[in-house]
């Protein structure tokens with residue numbers, strides 16, 4: 001007879017490991033998981049909104065020691081939600097434990113801006129976090145881990161991560177501008193009174209900051225007569241160059257003014273969209289905006305973390321090539337690239 005008693009066997013039983021799982025669980029790290037965006041995103045991930053409705057996940061959640069109780073509360077709620085795709089939860093304030101073996105890392109941990117601040121005012125507080133987490137990523141994550149930086153200033157934090165996590169390929173490090181992209185689609189849909197799902201191919205060029213350039217000049221709307229250019233349907237160049245651009249650029253600040261907290265639901269949803277499209281691919285004929293390491297496309301200096309239109313296939317993103325850039329767009333893209341150069345100089349100075 002086996003020396004393992006029935007009671008011992010029951011204690012060892014791990015309900016999240018099912019023998020019938022057709023797919024292995026993917027380990028997804030969320031940093032800042034006790035915060036606003038963290039609280040919104042963990043349920044979305046565990047419901048399959050990020051990796052698909054048949055993909056089991058193990059959630060790794062990291063937050064500071066002082067948020068340990070709150071993080072444990074999130075862990076309890078995840079168990080209480082009885083989410084069938086959720087095959088395990090690690091809740092910790094230890095970076096090594098949090099990054100161990102993760103396949104996808106959503107880096108949200110850091111400080112949010114308050115009303116009246118610019119995102120780049122967060123460099124001093126947040127950039128050092130990304131230097132420290134770069135080593136944890138390099139040492140403990142799965143070698144092909146896909147990384148999405150959400151915490152602001154997102155592009156510069158991603159750059160710091162790339163600089164200090166040399167073992168992780170630059171193409172695996174990205175930052176979130178999908179929220180701005182989705183905001184751009186939302187503004188066009190509101191203007192034309194059409195379902196947002198019928199609008200596609202807006203572009204966010206540049207920094208996730210007020211110098212970003214939301215560009216609807218290549219966007220289209222699905223109509224009964226086929227796909228039609230947004231430019232033609234809006235028929236208001238002034239709106240497209242002014243109100244549309246500034247509304248999207250300033251939307252984060254407008255939400256902070258209204259909520260006294262930064263966008264959480266829409267940021268969490270956009271982060272799911274970003275990873276889903278990266279991993280599962282963009283639909284044919286559709287591009288999305290992602291902050292990625294420039295290869296020199298469109299004259300943007302190589303190595304700059306810049307938002308471009310991309311398509312994704314088999315887990316790889318590629319910058320959409322050959323789009324016509326007029327003088328107006330060129331000047332906006334250059335302004336955002338030079339702001340990123342300034343942010344980089346400030347970050348280097350701090351580190």
Ligand SMILES: NC(=O)C1=CN([C@@H]2O[C@H](COP(=O)(O)OP(=O)(O)OC[C@H]3O[C@@H](n4cnc5c(N)ncnc54)[C@H](O)[C@@H]3O)[C@@H](O)[C@H]2O)C=CC1
Nearest residue numbers: 032034035036037063109110111112150151152176179267
């Ligand atoms: N890229 C984008 O589109 C967006 C970016 N953001 C940014 O996302 C970040 C998080 O925003 P919220 O969730 O609203 O803030 P929050 O303050 O509610 O949550 C942040 C969490 O990060 C934790 N944290 C701080 N330092 C950490 C560290 N070293 N390791 C792990 N966790 C750490 C905090 O304890 C807190 O629980 C902010 O920087 C915000 O500006 C927010 C909205 C959109």
Ligand SMILES: O=C([O-])CC(=O)C(=O)O
Nearest residue numbers: 113152179252253262263
């Ligand atoms: O504006 C902020 O500070 C938060 C953020 O990045 C956004 O909502 O886009």
